Amino acid sequence: MTTPLFLLRCVQIGLSISELDLLTIGTVNDMYAEMSNDDWDYPEIATQEMMDRF
Template sequence: MTTPLFLLRCVQLGLSMGDLDLLTIGLVNDMFTERENDDCNYDSLATQEDFDAF
């Protein structure tokens, strides 16, 4: 990832320069990935029984 791409992602997430003092590059990437996945619709969601069986 280039520096301009990283800064673009920060702007898209609404992060300030002060926020970047507290965040790592990996955390910013994870936040961006999760934001992109917000509109995903999953066919099924796991229930408690699914977690217990796992």
């Protein structure tokens, strides 16, 4: 990953320069991957009862 691509991802996530002092590159990549999952329509969402059985 290049520096411009990393900074673009930070802007897309909404991170500020001061927040980058607290995060690693891996954390930013994970946040970016999770951001792209936000619009996914999950077919089934776990209930509390399902979690208790788990």
